[in-house]
Amino acid sequence: MAVDAHSRHVDPGALRAEARAGRFAGTSAGHCPGFPQANLVLLPRSLAFDFLVFAQRNPKPCPVLEVLDPGDPEPRLTAPGADVRTDLPAYRVYRDGSLVGEVGDLIDEWRDDAVAVLIGCSFTFEEALVAAGVPVRHLEHGVTVPMYRTRVDCVPAGRFAGPLVVTMRPIPAGLVARAVEVTARYPDVHGAPVHVGDPGALGIADLDAPDWGDPVDVRPGEVPVFWACGVTPQAVALASSPPWMLTHAPGRMLVLDFPNERLRS
Amino acid sequence: MAVDAHSRHVDPGALRAEARAGRFAGTSAGHCPGFPQANLVLLPRSLAFDFLVFAQRNPKPCPVLEVLDPGDPEPRLTAPGADVRTDLPAYRVYRDGSLVGEVGDLIDEWRDDAVAVLIGCSFTFEEALVAAGVPVRHLEHGVTVPMYRTRVDCVPAGRFAGPLVVTMRPIPAGLVARAVEVTARYPDVHGAPVHVGDPGALGIADLDAPDWGDPVDVRPGEVPVFWACGVTPQAVALASSPPWMLTHAPGRMLVLDFPNERLRS
Numbered sequence: 001m002a003v004d005a006h007s008r009h010v011d012p013g014a015l016r017a018e019a020r021a022g023r024f025a026g027t028s029a030g031h032c033p034g035f036p037q038a039n040l041v042l043l044p045r046s047l048a049f050d051f052l053v054f055a056q057r058n059p060k061p062c063p064v065l066e067v068l069d070p071g072d073p074e075p076r077l078t079a080p081g082a083d084v085r086t087d088l089p090a091y092r093v094y095r096d097g098s099l100v101g102e103v104g105d106l107i108d109e110w111r112d113d114a115v116a117v118l119i120g121c122s123f124t125f126e127e128a129l130v131a132a133g134v135p136v137r138h139l140e141h142g143v144t145v146p147m148y149r150t151r152v153d154c155v156p157a158g159r160f161a162g163p164l165v166v167t168m169r170p171i172p173a174g175l176v177a178r179a180v181e182v183t184a185r186y187p188d189v190h191g192a193p194v195h196v197g198d199p200g201a202l203g204i205a206d207l208d209a210p211d212w213g214d215p216v217d218v219r220p221g222e223v224p225v226f227w228a229c230g231v232t233p234q235a236v237a238l239a240s241s242p243p244w245m246l247t248h249a250p251g252r253m254l255v256l257d258f259p260n261e262r263l264r265s
Numbered sequence: 266m267a268v269d270a271h272s273r274h275v276d277p278g279a280l281r282a283e284a285r286a287g288r289f290a291g292t293s294a295g296h297c298p299g300f301p302q303a304n305l306v307l308l309p310r311s312l313a314f315d316f317l318v319f320a321q322r323n324p325k326p327c328p329v330l331e332v333l334d335p336g337d338p339e340p341r342l343t344a345p346g347a348d349v350r351t352d353l354p355a356y357r358v359y360r361d362g363s364l365v366g367e368v369g370d371l372i373d374e375w376r377d378d379a380v381a382v383l384i385g386c387s388f389t390f391e392e393a394l395v396a397a398g399v400p401v402r403h404l405e406h407g408v409t410v411p412m413y414r415t416r417v418d419c420v421p422a423g424r425f426a427g428p429l430v431v432t433m434r435p436i437p438a439g440l441v442a443r444a445v446e447v448t449a450r451y452p453d454v455h456g457a458p459v460h461v462g463d464p465g466a467l468g469i470a471d472l473d474a475p476d477w478g479d480p481v482d483v484r485p486g487e488v489p490v491f492w493a494c495g496v497t498p499q500a501v502a503l504a505s506s507p508p509w510m511l512t513h514a515p516g517r518m519l520v521l522d523f524p525n526e527r528l529r530s
Contacts, residue, residue: 045314048314049313049314049317050312052314052317052318052321052332053317053332053334056329056330056331056332057331057342064321064323066321067317067318067322067422069318069422069423077322077420155342157332157334158334184530187452187530193407258530265448265452265530
């Protein structure tokens, strides 16, 4: 997460151009402050209806920022002129629910019936937390936020069903209410927490053993606070073993063109 | 809109049971205060993906409250146990984009590939306006809110494209800001206004000649305030001449089971 200020991209279009040219394959986290970054899920059109209904029923883990027309690689509303086949630093390719490779672009993988769904990412509300004086531990440590599979089931839709995945940030008890207030203003990037304290109630046995990302310490006087996570739709989609599915590689997101402020409710 | 308090339903389930039994075919407006009411659009599954994408791209006129599984008539999340085929007071049937009839239930019209989409309705925020001391003229006069086709185009999606439809409420100038604040809290029932003042900028030539509903007077010291309207998705869907489409009859909505407060952001 820690990006040398010297090498930090500030312009979304410039970062995307570097990714498109194959000169930037690293994490997009920490780049382009002030602009949202999006999770990417690509599915065949035959599965896209069920996926959109799943997202509508589970808006906290699956806030949809844009749905592209079938076969169209341009996010005309959120990043006009960009191309989801080339403008992310790296991608993952799944077949029948199994990861078969990580690639730098999707030109060879593209299909005419591909539907790209852009899903909000917590980077936006983390900037707002920091600006509001709420410390964010994994950013301080330059690691990836810890993520956990819970025993809370999402509302199923069609062939998609599975557990809610959450992120955890340890928050000083006196700042928990502020953290809720600040993130609640950003419903399209997961919004307010889904749970405050008591990991056991979510079925999380050990905070030190996240299912994805890196563990961070919860210090005395801090409360573990849990937000719905954009890994949920990926995990749920994969669990249904779709014949074909493409996503961004972890931390390699699509940087969008409008200011974070537009996501504030 | 004016409902005799004597005959007003207060319980959503009771109103739906009366509608199901064929004993209630009137407007649902004014009944069940405190509970949301939903616009209903039923399309074949082959068109439902495009319709959901249209709604995602146009959330102010098309806030989706629930999408039912194909062939499923039960709104399991917003009115469990209800049946969209029978529990609304009246319905409209369209073929190839033309109105072919108004019916009391959809039992004969139902198809296994029917997808029901429930769309938020401004009744919820009108209750909040009145509670906040903002007068709502058409409610005072017991008429239907005036609606206008604008020259603002919605963002198209697949085969769906067309103009934004708005409602107009005249608001005293000193209460316009409050009206914005109050309605902005309810994004799933159209939210904040899309336009304040200057009907000409929306392409509305004559406020006294609405395209749907009844005209209301705008008095000295009042500003015409325009909100996105749930008639938009119906108008846009019809303009694409779908082979089969069913909707609620105007003012005959589905009353949902959860309190309005849950829609407040």
